[in-house]
Amino acid sequence: xxxxxxxxxxxxxxxxxxxxxxxxxxxxxxxxxxxxxxxxxxxxxxxxxxxxxxxxxxxxxxxxxxxxxxxxxxxxxxxxxxxxxxxxxxxxxxxxxxxxxxxxxxxxxxxxxxxxxxxxxxxxxxxxxxxxxxxxxxxxxxxxxxxxxxxxxxxxxxxxxxxxxxxxxxxxxxxxxxxxxxxxxxxxxxxxxxxxxxxxxxxxxxxxxxxxxxxxxxxxxxxxxxxxxxxxxxxxxxxxxxxxxxxxxxxxxxxxxxxxxxxxxxxxxxxxxxxxxxxxxxxxxxxxxxxxx
Numbered sequence: 001x002x003x004x005x006x007x008x009x010x011x012x013x014x015x016x017x018x019x020x021x022x023x024x025x026x027x028x029x030x031x032x033x034x035x036x037x038x039x040x041x042x043x044x045x046x047x048x049x050x051x052x053x054x055x056x057x058x059x060x061x062x063x064x065x066x067x068x069x070x071x072x073x074x075x076x077x078x079x080x081x082x083x084x085x086x087x088x089x090x091x092x093x094x095x096x097x098x099x100x101x102x103x104x105x106x107x108x109x110x111x112x113x114x115x116x117x118x119x120x121x122x123x124x125x126x127x128x129x130x131x132x133x134x135x136x137x138x139x140x141x142x143x144x145x146x147x148x149x150x151x152x153x154x155x156x157x158x159x160x161x162x163x164x165x166x167x168x169x170x171x172x173x174x175x176x177x178x179x180x181x182x183x184x185x186x187x188x189x190x191x192x193x194x195x196x197x198x199x200x201x202x203x204x205x206x207x208x209x210x211x212x213x214x215x216x217x218x219x220x221x222x223x224x225x226x227x228x229x230x231x232x233x234x235x236x237x238x239x240x241x242x243x244x245x246x247x248x249x250x251x252x253x254x255x256x257x258x259x260x261x262x263x264x265x266x267x268x269x270x271x272x273x274x275x276x277x278x279x280x281x282x283x284x285x286x287x288x289x290x291x292x293x
Contacts, residue, residue, distance in 0.1 A: 052160035060182035087133030121148035
């Protein structure tokens with residue numbers, strides 16, 4: 001059994017460098033999985049904050065034309081395993097992990113009626129990482145400091161999904177940070193090539209029909225041309241990319257970089273899937289990638 005120390009996957013986009021440039025108008029609707037915000041010390045006066053942050057961000061990304069196909073529970077993993085799992089299980093190339101910190105209040109109420117309560121201003125940070133499961137790569141990371149607001153705790157406790165919370169001074173500060181993260185994600189994904197997976201193959205009349213998990217809802221058009229890519233990456237039984245692990249043991253032989261297998265054209269376009277005709281000479285298998293040129 002051989003041991004390999006490996007780096008992250010090389011970019012698949014280098015394969016498309018020599019292809020004709022895409023039209024200026026970008027219509028791709030990328031699939032994204034979001035984690036609820038991991039909060040080390042969740043404030044006791046705000047109920048359901050991790051889910052509310054993710055829900056707010058989901059709506060912003062949907063307004064920007066993308067599809068949040070799943071919101072998962074907070075994850076402590078700082079690596080790419082959740083990203084690869086999101087791509088394997090949900091067909092979502094992009095994974096957005098959220099972390100919030102220092103959201104609590106510090107101070108105490110005054111014990112004397114005529115004296116004011118003593119609370120430090122309430123602030124905090126919202127951090128996010130955006131990963132690409134098709135490449136096994138981290139695209140970007142952000143950390144936003146919240147503007148400070150009155151630090152007095154909400155009394156009684158307040159639901160984070162309520163209008164009253166988001167209209168409060170601190171709720172508006174958090175909302176502004178969420179808006180910044182959303183805009184950063186939209187800017188990062190703008191005009192990135194649409195990437196999907198081969199669901200099944202069928203030999204037919206000198207070519208091969210490939211059923212793929214992209215359709216009209218993703219921005220795929222009947223006139224699109226695609227390239228078929230063999231990832232060349234070992235995965236475990238859950239579809240997790242083993243290249244994302246710093247040290248691994250495999251028996252599958254040398255690790256291969258992605259291989260461009262040739263072009264394909266759309267022959268049937270559905271809402272959430274499509275059939276493309278591949279006439280190359282390579283062997284295409286279920287799980288191989290397709291990328292719109």
